Amino acid sequence: xxxxxxxxxxxxxLIPAIVQDxxxxxxxxxxxxxxxxxxxxxxxxxxVFWSRSRRQRWVKGETSGHxxxxxxxxxxxxxxxxxxxxxxxxxxxxxxxxSCFFRRINRDGxxxxxxxxxxxxxxD
Numbered sequence: 678x679x680x681x682x683x684x685x686x687x688x689x690x691l692i693p694a695i696v697q698d699x700x701x702x703x704x705x706x707x708x709x710x711x712x713x714x715x716x717x718x719x720x721x722x723x724x725v726f727w728s729r730s731r732r733q734r735w736v737k738g739e740t741s742g743h744x745x746x747x748x749x750x751x752x753x754x755x756x757x758x759x760x761x762x763x764x765x766x767x768x769x770x771x772x773x774x775x776s777c778f779f780r781r782i783n784r785d786g787x788x789x790x791x792x793x794x795x796x797x798x799x800x801d
Contacts, residue, residue, distance in 0.1 A: 681716060686712065705765055709727050710759065724747050724761045745769070749762045773796065
């Protein structure tokens with residue numbers, strides 16, 4: 678039996694993938710993979726995702742040049758979530774932040790932007 682046969686995809690055929698900077702552990706984004714993109718990620722050197730909004734395969738950096746190189750792929754004890762450790766080139770967020778998680782919610786309900794915006798990234 679293949680690892681892919683053990684994965685518990687949701688009712689849309691997707692599994693969440695937390696993308697993390699391999700060097701410092703920063704969470705860069707949360708994306709999703711289907712069976713084909715997970716298989717492609719495991720076999721290749723770049724993570725491949727499934728865009729829920731566009732309903733198509735996508736690879737970070739195809740349009741912006743801000744690429745990710747897969748270092749390792751981990752999975753949880755229930756085989757229903759992934760951590761993809763990457764080497765990130767440029768911003769990971771389509772809003773030009775290093776991480777998609779650039780906003781903090783304070784205890785009083787206010788929010789802060791906690792990292793600087795980076796210049797010149799295309800949406801992908």
